Amino acid sequence: MSKISKDEVEKVAQLARLELTEAEKDAFGRQLSAILAYVETLNTYDTTGVEPTATVLGEVNVFREDAVLPSLPVDRALANAPEQADGFFVVPKILEDR
Secondary structure (H helix, E strand, C coil): CCCCCHHHHHHHHHHCCCCCCHHHHHHHHHHHHHHHHHHHHHHHCCCCCCCCCCCCCCCCCCCCCCCCCCCCCHHHHCCCCCCEECCEECCCCCCCCC
16 A cells, blocks of 8 residues: 655645645545555556546537627626726736746
């Protein structure tokens, strides 16, 4: 059984920008280890000759037709905007100049 280390849990939490308590790190470590152990059971099945599939239903394309439809008027879209200018939403700058 694969055991997820505390360091690995902390790395995943950092990538997800999550702050976890020590108890949460332990709990997530156990849960992730259990998930990996379950997935490892799939290696016990012989899949020789089985083609990879994206769906088992045989559906090919379930997208709708791309049709031009009326959209929300600008004044209604901006009605509840905390800040707007020249018909656009104003949002805080999050990237610094390079």
